[in-house]
Amino acid sequence: MKLIGNYTSPFVRKISIILLEKGITFEFVNASPWEADSPVGQFNPLGKVPALIDGDDSWFDSAIIADYLELHNTTPPLLPADRLQALKVRQLALVADGVAEAALLIVREQMRPDAAQSAEQLARQREKILRGLDRLEQAAGAGQGLNGEAITLADIATVCALGYLNFRRVAPGWCASRPQLVRLAEKMLLRDSVARTAPSAT
Ligand SMILES: N[C@@H](CCC(=O)N[C@@H](CS)C(=O)NCC(=O)O)C(=O)O
Known part of the structure; x- marks a missing residue:
């Protein structure tokens, strides 16, 4: 591949x-x-x-x-076998992806000349990030599909979104009121797959 x-x-x-x-x-x-x-x-x-x-x-x-x-049936499975539970995990992963997408739009907007940047667009994307993070924090606290015992697609998508926020310094205070997400990020960073793929400026 x-x-x-x-x-x-x-x-x-x-x-x-x-x-x-x-x-x-x-x-x-x-x-x-x-x-x-x-x-x-x-x-x-x-x-x-x-x-x-x-x-x-x-x-x-x-x-x-x-x-x-x-579909390759390799371990670990990243979705629960139960189809409804799997859909819930995929939806959480999409929230994390949406946070990353909004952060990316902010980064692109901020690359434009100052006078051309839209304050409305920046605020709109920031709201999506904060709402998305709140939803993930809630789910991580419940430990169902996110931050549970077995690693899921939502755990991976979330650590990537958080890593991107940190890397691009978008919503820098996100961790202040979201202890569950901080714990999840710390736990995920202990995994070789996560540590090895951390974005770097070089
Ligand atoms: N929903 C897509 C988003 C992918 C995406 O936006 N990738 C960015 C890089 S982080 C990109 O390729 N952007 C180029 C463009 O929008 O033309 C996915 O999950 O793969």
Whole structure:
């Protein structure tokens, strides 16, 4: 398998962690979607990373890739066997992805000249992040599907979203009132798959 993406993307990191956790061998192809001659559009018509190439198939959108990898029946399973519980875990993972997506929009907005930046857009995305984090904090406190005994897709998506917030210094005070998420992040960072994939500026 080939994973197409760049090291700073929280969505690419999520898939890297899943592959490492499941012990699936893969080749990482470093490609940025933002460069003019980016090859990413060959693998994902939407021009976004990650994309996963397996034989003749290319898979894209990290949620779909996660579902695809779950079909391989490798351990650990990242979704409960019960379909309703699995849907709940996937929904929590989507909340975490949404937090990361909103943070990414903030980062992109802040790259524009000061006068062109929309205060409304920045505020809107910040609200999504804070509401999303509150939902994740609540779920982590309940320990169902997130922050439970067995690692889930939602745990992985959440640690990637939190890592991206820290890396880009978006919503820097997020941890002050969210002790469950802090504990979850600390616990997840003890895993080799999570520690090895932490984004770095270099
Ligand atoms: N929902 C997508 C989001 C992927 C995404 O937004 N990736 C960013 C990098 S972090 C990207 O490739 N952006 C390029 C663009 O929007 O053109 C997923 O989960 O894979």
